Amino acid sequence: MLALGKLLELTLAGREPAEKTQLTVEGVRMRWLSEGALEVRPPEARDNGLDLLLSAGIHGNETAPIELLDRLLHDIARGDLKPRARILFLFGNPEAIRRGERFIEQDVNRLFNGRHEQSSGSEALRACELERLAATFFSLPDRDRLHYDLHTAIRGSKIEQFALYPWKEGRQHSRQELARLRAAGMEAVLLQNKPSIVFSSYTYDKLDAESFTLELGKARPFGQNEGVNVSLLETRLKQIIEGTEPPMTDEGLEGLQLFSVAREVIKHSDNFRLNLPADIENFSELKVGYVLAEDIANTRWIIEEQGARIIFPNPRVKNGLRAGILIVPTTDENLV
Numbered sequence: 308m309l310a311l312g313k314l315l316e317l318t319l320a321g322r323e324p325a326e327k328t329q330l331t332v333e334g335v336r337m338r339w340l341s342e343g344a345l346e347v348r349p350p351e352a353r354d355n356g357l358d359l360l361l362s363a364g365i366h367g368n369e370t371a372p373i374e375l376l377d378r379l380l381h382d383i384a385r386g387d388l389k390p391r392a393r394i395l396f397l398f399g400n401p402e403a404i405r406r407g408e409r410f411i412e413q414d415v416n417r418l419f420n421g422r423h424e425q426s427s428g429s430e431a432l433r434a435c436e437l438e439r440l441a442a443t444f445f446s447l448p449d450r451d452r453l454h455y456d457l458h459t460a461i462r463g464s465k466i467e468q469f470a471l472y473p474w475k476e477g478r479q480h481s482r483q484e485l486a487r488l489r490a491a492g493m494e495a496v497l498l499q500n501k502p503s504i505v506f507s508s509y510t511y512d513k514l515d516a517e518s519f520t521l522e523l524g525k526a527r528p529f530g531q532n533e534g535v536n537v538s539l540l541e542t543r544l545k546q547i548i549e550g551t552e553p554p555m556t557d558e559g560l561e562g563l564q565l566f567s568v569a570r571e572v573i574k575h576s577d578n579f580r581l582n583l584p585a586d587i588e589n590f591s592e593l594k595v596g597y598v599l600a601e602d603i604a605n606t607r608w609i610i611e612e613q614g615a616r617i618i619f620p621n622p623r624v625k626n627g628l629r630a631g632i633l634i635v636p637t638t639d640e641n642l643v
């Protein structure tokens with residue numbers, strides 16, 4: 308296998324490859340761009356006009372998605388997977404991946420859409436570099452742009468695999484992309500309704516990609532991901548890469564649960580208290596009237612919404628950041 312197919316090994320060892328560009332037997336060009344960043348370009352005659360950004364390891368302890376990208380890269384480097392799409396592979400936070408931690412000083416996924424400019428340290432620099440790599444990759448005109456930012460969650464979930472679909476003023480969510488996600492094994496999609504500072508929101512908002520955060524199961528260390536079943540996603544990604552994806556129809560949305568954000572719960576101070584059991588699962592339902600959280604100056608987060616559920620509850624985030632998202636079921640009427 309070509310040395311550049313071993314991007315994960317290089318990243319874990321903190322090494323630069325001796326050769327920065329390599330050609331597979333199929334004429335696919337692999338180009339190392341920076342730590343944890345590799346571009347794959349099919350021969351011009353085979354290029355189908357799709358630019359696909361696949362990122363993982365934005366949180367260093369979320370290893371199942373990193374292993375999935377590693378397998379795809381190996382297949383490409385061996386010539387077993389024959390891309391027709393241009394692809395950018397990104398391992399988001401190399402130092403955190405090496406240490407098996409979510410982050411070192413600050414969460415990279417709270418530093419996009421310019422937030423890194425108001426901050427400092429290696430993770431702010433990395434967010435800036437990831438924005439630059441994505442912007443350069445998505446700068447070619449007249450091409451389709453797709454970004455999947457792959458994650459696993461801190462806790463278990465009543466709905467194991469789901470996507471978060473960013474929001475931008477004046478842009479509508481795509482039915483076709485939701486059908487594609489359904490075929491890739493996603494059981495639910497959270498339709499965002501305001502701007503955000505995560506990586507997928509940056510590529511959706513600033514780079515006009517169709518972008519998603521995908522949650523694939525519970526975060527575990529390398530080699531311990533038997534419980535995370537990514538087979539449907541892996542099959543679909545291979546089809547997208549090779550341009551052999553079956554056509555998507557409206558029926559493709561069947562069985563996909565849609566949610567919208569009712570409120571983001573923001574932690575304002577060290578007095579923040581979240582009234583949930585430590586082992587609560589994502590998508591747990593909360594009854595109207597329940598006091599979800601309390602914060603400084605007698606602030607109380609009381610459930611008002613029928614059918615409310617919680618995802619990503621985390622009272623340990625830094626002040627000013629999201630400590631959970633309250634979501635409610637929604638319909639597909641606003642999709643295009």
Ligand SMILES: O=C(O)CCC(=O)N[C@@H](CCC(=O)O)C(=O)O
Nearest residue numbers: 416458460461462471505520619
């Ligand atoms: O399990 C958790 O609490 C977090 C899992 C995770 O990392 N989720 C992403 C979601 C990004 C988005 O909102 O699109 C994150 O929190 O960064």
Ligand SMILES: [Zn+2]
Nearest residue numbers: 366369458459
């Ligand atoms: Zn994550």
